[in-house]
Amino acid sequence: MNRNYKILHLRVNAQQGVSLTIVLILLLIMTLLGIASMRGALMQERMAANQFDRSLGFQAAEAALRDAEARLLPNPPAFPSIAACNDGLCAKPVAGTTDRWIQSPAWRTVAASGTTPATRYIIEDMGRTIIPNPLTIGLIGDPTPPPEYRVFRITAESFGAGRARVLLQSNYSTP
Numbered sequence: 001m002n003r004n005y006k007i008l009h010l011r012v013n014a015q016q017g018v019s020l021t022i023v024l025i026l027l028l029i030m031t032l033l034g035i036a037s038m039r040g041a042l043m044q045e046r047m048a049a050n051q052f053d054r055s056l057g058f059q060a061a062e063a064a065l066r067d068a069e070a071r072l073l074p075n076p077p078a079f080p081s082i083a084a085c086n087d088g089l090c091a092k093p094v095a096g097t098t099d100r101w102i103q104s105p106a107w108r109t110v111a112a113s114g115t116t117p118a119t120r121y122i123i124e125d126m127g128r129t130i131i132p133n134p135l136t137i138g139l140i141g142d143p144t145p146p147p148e149y150r151v152f153r154i155t156a157e158s159f160g161a162g163r164a165r166v167l168l169q170s171n172y173s174t175p
Contacts, residue, residue: 050164057117057158057166064110064119064156065170072123072152072172079125090124100124101155101167117163121156131173149173 068088071077080091088108090100100122107120132146151173158166 054164057164060117060119061156061158061166061168064121065154065168067110068121068123068154069172072174076174088122090122092125092127117158117160119156119158121154124153126151126153147175149175
């Protein structure tokens with residue numbers, strides 16, 4: 001009986017520290033997995049915040065477009081006669097020149113409130129054009145001439161330091 005005890009004692013001494021090493025390796029692997037999942041969650045949170053900011057900027061720029069359209073509704077205001085801009089109103093653009101929204105003309109700023117980013121817009125007078133009625137195109141003997149419309153190009157921008165920059169354009173016509 002004494003002899004068996006010594007054999008058992010030797011086996012126990014030979015295994016000391018192996019389980020500690022295995023547990024430490026598993027702990028290291030679990031830590032690395034935790035860090036990787038935290039990085040992924042942080043990246044997804046940043047992407048969601050950027051998407052929210054861009055959506056907020058898009059809505060603010062769209063509100064500026066609607067504000068510019070409302071300015072044109074009853075009767076369009078007087079536009080500058082030369083290729084210049086004044087209070088967001090710009091004369092017909094000259095071909096071959098830099099686009100006005102790039103060269104920073106006299107934008108009209110829309111008041112920002114709370115978390116809404118700053119917005120501004122310009123309205124360019126694009127002149128008059130005839131827009132035919134698609135239902136009467138090709139009809140022989142149509143007595144009504146197509147109406148003439150005055151066309152405007154509205155450019156709205158939402159911007160801010162550290163915010164998403166959104167630029168929207170629309171064409172607006174009035175009879």
